[in-house]
């Protein structure tokens with residue numbers, strides 16, 4: 001009798017990285033790739049210094065600057081004192097420890113948001129364990145890698161040991177079947193999943209996204225989906241690697257080359273979940289009926305189809321949910337049952353690790369080409385990396401944005417976290433392609449509607465919440 005036990009993609013990666021499993025304790029997990037940035041690493045390096053420790057694997061550690069980096073002219077001094085200090089500390093720490101840095105002065109042509117440059121450079125590969133001091137590390141799961149965010153003390157642990165203590169999560173199959181309608185994108189799929197199942201559905205689980213819709217998505221679309229796994233409560237979200245994955249990675253700077261590439265692909269082809277592998281839970285979404293999505297509240301689960309109406313707290317039976325919705329609507333200054341279509345907006349932000357890749361910019365530019373954004377609406381377009389920026393400029397996308405009246409910026413997180421003056425004024429409404437709509441996330445008193453790049457571009461043109469399908473030929 002065969003003792004073959006079918007495994008999920010997650011279990012295959014996890015099992016291959018267990019260094020030790022003390023009885024009853026957390027697993028000691030080996031980490032293949034550690035991505036660091038300026039915000040969560042300074043204290044970790046200080047900790048190493050205090051303990052007289054060195055970085056164990058500088059060759060498996062890569063750094064970039066994204067959260068606090070200005071997206072205006074880089075030749076100007078950095079005005080934000082904290083950001084300037086963090087950026088200087090990262091430069092010093094990388095130089096002292098032999099870590100490759102993609103920063104302002106050094107490696108500037110490869111600088112960008114950490115979750116954009118990892119895949120772009122081919123550092124992100126199937127089967128790897130990848131960590132970063134940022135919760136959207138789940139993005140890398142689009143390649144069939146186990147990527148998750150860690151805290152500052154864990155950054156220090158990985159720098160010192162290249163290992164991490166982790167409790168094994170359960171697995172959840174997130175199956176998306178059907179056929180996407182015109183104007184409906186990967187961002188709408190993930191917003192719909194979170195709206196349907198809530199921000200806590202993935203707590204204690206790792207998502208694996210499956211189904212024919214997922215298989216048909218490009219790598220960039222898959223990254224958008226996995227990026228927001230954390231907004232569904234899961235620290236990681238995986239998609240099985242396939243030919244789409246291998247085509248994306250082939251030839252990238254840090255991807256294996258020659259015979260090594262062939263060996264890698266052979267190994268990667270064994271990663272997808274075995275046909276009968278059991279998941280601990282399954283949830284489903286029929287994508288055929290999806291409309292473009294938009295959020296109305298102050299967590300990413302408070303989302304609805306764009307033609308919908310804001311829900312009424314009085315119709316909620318659960319008292320804590322009712323109170324949360326009442327508070328969110330008060331903050332957003334929205335009324336129960338009102339439609340969002342036609343609601344005026346002040347700002348549009350196209351960027352962030354969710355939607356700042358070249359295909360996102362192409363989508364937005366496709367709509368803005370030859371048109372002007374509504375007078376009085378500020379539109380900021382921030383590419384996810386310097387390479388994305390250069391590619392966009394080669395294609396002339398920057399001219400489309402500038403001619404439409406939008407601001408064209410350097411790569412960074414920008415208005416996703418309201419840094420360096422890229423922020424909303426109190427009371428302003430912003431349609432944002434980022435991933436979080438918490439109170440004050442984009443500036444004190446600022447109000448965020450999360451949406452896809454297509455929807456954001458449509459709203460930029462009209463100055464109100466707009467169903468992009470009315471503008472598509």
Ligand code: SF4
Nearest residue numbers: 136352353413416417
């Ligand atoms: S773009 Fe936003 S969510 Fe993504 S890494 Fe930067 S701050 Fe975090």
